[in-house]
Amino acid sequence: MPLPEKALIAGIRGAAKAGKGAVVSGIGDDSAVLKPPPGHEILVTTDFTLEGVHFRREWHSPEVVGRRCLTRGLSDIAAMGGQPLAVFLSLALPGTLPQKWVDRFMKGLLGLAREFKVPLAGGDTAQSPRDILADIVVLGSVPKGTALLRSGAKPGDWIYVTGELGGGSAALKALIAGKKAKPRDFPRHFHPVPRIIVGDVLRRRRLATAMIDLSDGLSTDLTHICEESRVGAEILAADIPRARVGGLRKPVDLKLALHGGEDYELLFTAHPTTPIPNRIAHVPVTVVGHVTRGANVRLKSENGALTKLKPEGWEHFKQRRHSRIP
Amino acid sequence: MPLPEKALIAGIRGAAKAGKGAVVSGIGDDSAVLKPPPGHEILVTTDFTLEGVHFRREWHSPEVVGRRCLTRGLSDIAAMGGQPLAVFLSLALPGTLPQKWVDRFMKGLLGLAREFKVPLAGGDTAQSPRDILADIVVLGSVPKGTALLRSGAKPGDWIYVTGELGGGSAALKALIAGKKAKPRDFPRHFHPVPRIIVGDVLRRRRLATAMIDLSDGLSTDLTHICEESRVGAEILAADIPRARVGGLRKPVDLKLALHGGEDYELLFTAHPTTPIPNRIAHVPVTVVGHVTRGANVRLKSENGALTKLKPEGWEHFKQRRHSRIP
Numbered sequence: 001m002p003l004p005e006k007a008l009i010a011g012i013r014g015a016a017k018a019g020k021g022a023v024v025s026g027i028g029d030d031s032a033v034l035k036p037p038p039g040h041e042i043l044v045t046t047d048f049t050l051e052g053v054h055f056r057r058e059w060h061s062p063e064v065v066g067r068r069c070l071t072r073g074l075s076d077i078a079a080m081g082g083q084p085l086a087v088f089l090s091l092a093l094p095g096t097l098p099q100k101w102v103d104r105f106m107k108g109l110l111g112l113a114r115e116f117k118v119p120l121a122g123g124d125t126a127q128s129p130r131d132i133l134a135d136i137v138v139l140g141s142v143p144k145g146t147a148l149l150r151s152g153a154k155p156g157d158w159i160y161v162t163g164e165l166g167g168g169s170a171a172l173k174a175l176i177a178g179k180k181a182k183p184r185d186f187p188r189h190f191h192p193v194p195r196i197i198v199g200d201v202l203r204r205r206r207l208a209t210a211m212i213d214l215s216d217g218l219s220t221d222l223t224h225i226c227e228e229s230r231v232g233a234e235i236l237a238a239d240i241p242r243a244r245v246g247g248l249r250k251p252v253d254l255k256l257a258l259h260g261g262e263d264y265e266l267l268f269t270a271h272p273t274t275p276i277p278n279r280i281a282h283v284p285v286t287v288v289g290h291v292t293r294g295a296n297v298r299l300k301s302e303n304g305a306l307t308k309l310k311p312e313g314w315e316h317f318k319q320r321r322h323s324r325i326p
Numbered sequence: 327m328p329l330p331e332k333a334l335i336a337g338i339r340g341a342a343k344a345g346k347g348a349v350v351s352g353i354g355d356d357s358a359v360l361k362p363p364p365g366h367e368i369l370v371t372t373d374f375t376l377e378g379v380h381f382r383r384e385w386h387s388p389e390v391v392g393r394r395c396l397t398r399g400l401s402d403i404a405a406m407g408g409q410p411l412a413v414f415l416s417l418a419l420p421g422t423l424p425q426k427w428v429d430r431f432m433k434g435l436l437g438l439a440r441e442f443k444v445p446l447a448g449g450d451t452a453q454s455p456r457d458i459l460a461d462i463v464v465l466g467s468v469p470k471g472t473a474l475l476r477s478g479a480k481p482g483d484w485i486y487v488t489g490e491l492g493g494g495s496a497a498l499k500a501l502i503a504g505k506k507a508k509p510r511d512f513p514r515h516f517h518p519v520p521r522i523i524v525g526d527v528l529r530r531r532r533l534a535t536a537m538i539d540l541s542d543g544l545s546t547d548l549t550h551i552c553e554e555s556r557v558g559a560e561i562l563a564a565d566i567p568r569a570r571v572g573g574l575r576k577p578v579d580l581k582l583a584l585h586g587g588e589d590y591e592l593l594f595t596a597h598p599t600t601p602i603p604n605r606i607a608h609v610p611v612t613v614v615g616h617v618t619r620g621a622n623v624r625l626k627s628e629n630g631a632l633t634k635l636k637p638e639g640w641e642h643f644k645q646r647r648h649s650r651i652p
Contacts, residue, residue, distance in 0.1 A: 024367060025475060028554060030405035030539055031369040031466065033473050036362050041350060043357040046416045046463055048452045053418075079356035090372045090461045092379075124461070126374045135416045135450070135461035137372055140357065147359050149351060213356055228354060 022085040022141075023121045032122040034086055036141055042085075043140035043147065045076035051131035059175050062101045064183070064190050065132075066108030072215065073138030074116060074194035075264040079213035081148040081203025082140035084196065086121040087113055090135040092128035116196055148203050148268070153210040153229035157269040157291040160276060162198050162283050164188075165218055166252035167243030169260030174246075185246050192264045197281040199266055207276060208268040217261035217313020218288075223297055225267065232296040235289035235309060258299070259312040348411040348467075349447045358448040360412055362467055368411075369466035369473065371402035377457035385501050388427045390509070390516050391458075392434030398541065399464035400442060400520035401590040405539035407474040407529025408466035410522065412447040413439055416461040418454035442522055474529050474594070479536040479555035483595040483617040486602060488524050488609050490514075491544055492578035493569030495586030500572075511572050518590045523607040525592055533602060534594040543587040543639020544614075549623055551593065558622040561615035561635060584625070585638040 024033040036042055049055065049069040060068070070087065077084050089109070093102065113120055118138075167188030171181040183190035195213070202208040210229055212221045218240070226233050240258070242251040252260070269291055270276055276285055289300075299309040350359040362368055375381065375395040386394070396413065403410050415435070419428065439446055444464075493514030497507040509516035521539070528534040536555055538547045544566070552559050566584070568577040578586070595617055596602055602611055615626075625635040 025473070029473075029476050030402040030537075031371040031408065031464075031473075033406070033468075034368040034370060035470070036368055042360040042362055042368060042465070044360060044412070044414060044448065044463070044465060045357040046414050046448065046450050046461070048416050048418055048450050048459075048461075050418055050452055050454065050459070052455045053452055076356040080359070082357065086370070088370060088372050088463070090374050092374055092376055092459075122370065122372065124372050124374050126376055126379055128376065129378045130456060133374075133376075133418075133459055135372070135374075137370070137414070137463050138357075139368070139370060142359075144361070147351070147355075147357075150355050211356075 023119050026119065026121040032086065032088070034121070034139065036085070039144055040141040041144050041147060043077055043080050043082045043142065044137070045073050046135060046137045047072040047076070049134040049136065051133065062104035063108030063111070066105040067112045068192060069134050069136050070109045070112045071192040071194050071264055073136040074112070074196060075213040075215060077138050077140035078194050078196045078199035079148070079211050079266060080140065080142060081146065081199045081211065082142045083200060084116055084118040084138055084140045086119055086139050088121060088137040089123035090137070091123065092126040092133040094128050094130055094132065097132065142203065146203055148199070148208055148211040150210055150212050150225050150228035153225055153231050153269040153291045154271070155231055155291050155293045156272055157209050158272055158287050159222070159233060159235065159267065159269055159289040159291060160285050161214065161218070161241065161265055161267050161288055162195055162280070162285055163263070163265040164241045164243035165214065165263050165265060166256035166260045167245050168192065168262030168264065169256050170243065170245040170252045172262070173256065188243060188263055194264055195266045195283065198283050201280050202268060207274055208270050211266055211268040214263045214265045214267055215261060217259040218257065218267065219259050219309050220261070220311040220313030221267055222309070223311040225269065226295065226297050229291070230295070232292040232294040232298070233289055234292055234298050234300060234306070236300050238302045239286065239288050241284065241286045258309070261313045349445050352445065352447040358412065358414070360447070360465065362411070365470055366467040367470050367473060369403055369406050369408045369468065370463070371399050372461060372463045373398040373402070375460040375462065377459070388430035389434030389437070392431040393438045394518060395460050395462050396435045396438045397518040397520050397590055399462040400438070400522060401539040401541060403464050403466035404520050404522045404525035405474070405537050405592060406466065406468060407472065407525045407537065408468045409526060410442055410444040410464055410466045412465045413444055414447060414463040415449035416463070417449065418452040418459040420454050420456055420458065423458065468529065472529055474525070474534055474537040476536055476538050476551050476554035479551055479557050479595040479617045480597070481557055481617050481619045482598055483535055484598055484613050485548070485559060485561065485593065485595055485615045485617060486611050487540065487544070487567065487591055487593050487614055488521055488606070488611055489589070489591040490567045490569035491540065491589050491591060492582035492586045493571050494518065494588030494590065495582050496569065496571040496578045498588070499582065514569060514589060520590055521592045521609065524609050527606050528594060533600055534596050537592055537594040540589045540591045540593055541587060543585040544583065544593065545585050545623070545635050546637040546639030547593055548635070549637040551595065552621065552623050555617070556621070558618040558620040558624070559615055560618055560624050560626060560632070562626050564628045565612065565614050567610065567612045584635070587639045
């Protein structure tokens with residue numbers, strides 16, 4: 001059976017070279033031992049990546065699956081304004097899987113880990129009866145009491161998003177329709193970049209009042225912010241930055257930008273008097289609406305009509321629509 | 327689709343009542359926020375529990391699957407001498423699974439969590455194409471620099487095990503042979519107890535030089551200790567405490583005690599002059615051999631013959647024999 005052991009160990013050594021000192025003891029003991037930065041709190045997030053649910057072998061190269069797998073975890077750390085400390089990977093593989101697939105998966109995952117200088121510090125492997133199953137665990141940290149929660153939005157705050165929306169799901173829409181989707185035409189889907197640096201800047205400079213990552217889609221993630229903050233929101237359709245995808249770089253449909261998910265951008269709120277730069281770490285930042293009293297999340301169309309914006313993206317712990325792949 | 331959301335939230339609330347203050351923010355944000363105890367290091371372990379690999383629905387009640395799932399993680403924390411801080415559960419369920427199964431699984435898992443006053447602080451859920459898939463992540467802590475590693479054994483140290491061995495795998499052997507295995511006749515399999523308290527005592531009183539949990543079987547886990555400590559070992563067959571199982575409470579075969587795995591007892595080494603109690607927290611502690619120079623792991627039979635003890639238990643990252651279920 002193919003084993004990621006070599007890649008795992010290479011990953012740890014590579015990360016150790018990168019100078020991150022949080023891992024006291026990694027693979028080779030019952031548990032990893034981490035030294036949290038003094039005065040910091042620990043962030044923890046876990047995310048499944050399941051074959052047939054989150055990816056398909058015929059649609060996604062092993063490197064892309066590995067990169068997207070880790071992106072899910074790093075994006076959750078970014079959404080708290082945190083820095084990643086260490087990654088843990090539980091990986092179950094069918095006995096028939098070629099070693100090459102595993103090597104290339106680890107290459108994609110460890111490549112992204114290196115970009116953010118975060119070591120792979122442990123995990124578990126098992127033989128899977130059928131599908132490739134991965135669970136990524138990322139530990140991060142923030143100075144005590146500074147994590148950017150979903151619950152801090154106040155009526156009157158402005159609502160911002162980073163980057164462009166709908167690009168993550170546009171590739172999936174094309175693939176499901178039986179069309180080709182070249183990685184270079186859909187970069188946000190095939191080569192997502194978690195917004196660790198932007199999240200860190202927003203936290204350090206105390207710019208945001210609440211934050212979430214756009215993994216489930218704007219409509220669903222904004223609803224999460226509103227529920228946790230006990231507020232409403234009003235979004236302007238015309239102001240939502242839509243991703244340009246495909247060979248012709250056409251903007252995606254508004255529906256994809258509203259509900260698409262898997263963009264791994266950040267949505268945050270800020271006090272109206274807080275000056276927010278147009279770009280943070282080269283990533284565009286755009287106002288898309290404002291926080292209101294009450295509990296209604298509404299969309300203002302270009303002709304000025306206000307309609308209820310229902311959460312039609314993915315719903316964790318609820319509708320269990322964890323993926324758009326049918 | 328059935329959802330463990332209610333049970334998850336109930337678990338958090340119950341644990342919060344139990345007074346464990348490590349969780350600053352649990353489910354309901356992008357990441358959980360944990361406050362590590364001052365001056366402590368963080369322990370992290372992840373373990374898969376996969377249907378058809380680690381359990382079968384016709385053999386194991388949902389409560390047993392839930393309890394065994396968390397036992398795997400807690401036992402890894404025990405093996406470091408740590409205290410558990412928080413549990414995270416990634417759970418993928420097939421759409422056809424009855425809600426009742428999920429409720430009972432969570433009952434088994436949260437029951438064990440309550441025994442050790444550890445909160446369920448987050449995780450992920452997904453729809454699984456076929457099988458029930460769980461990945462348990464446990465975070466623990468130890469005062470800085472005190473984690474009991476596998477690498478501290480020295481030639482001349484005595485080798486100890488807690489409890490009795492072979493009981494975990496004896497039930498599986500019976501089930502595979504098509505026999506009935508009543509939970510009350512095979513308590514170690516159906517109702518395992520992670521040795522958190524024993525591990526903590528050994529660490530606090532600085533009794534052990536190295537430690538590992540017996541999840542893969544004595545022969546394999548002792549080999550891990552020897553490899554990490556760069557030593558050999560000699561075990562006395564007659565001294566290995568064999569579990570008594572079945573209606574007649576007969577001791578298991580030596581083979582099961584040597585290679586069986588899934589006992590979740592502790593194996594540790596201690597300096598020959600260190601007085602080790604016969605029982606720690608009511609759990610029997612037994613000398614089974616001693617650490618030697620070199621790299622040979624050997625078994626002395628009752629007639630005095632010395633043979634090489636090969637690691638025939640489960641091998642993480644190597645043979646991928648993560649379970650005995652065929």
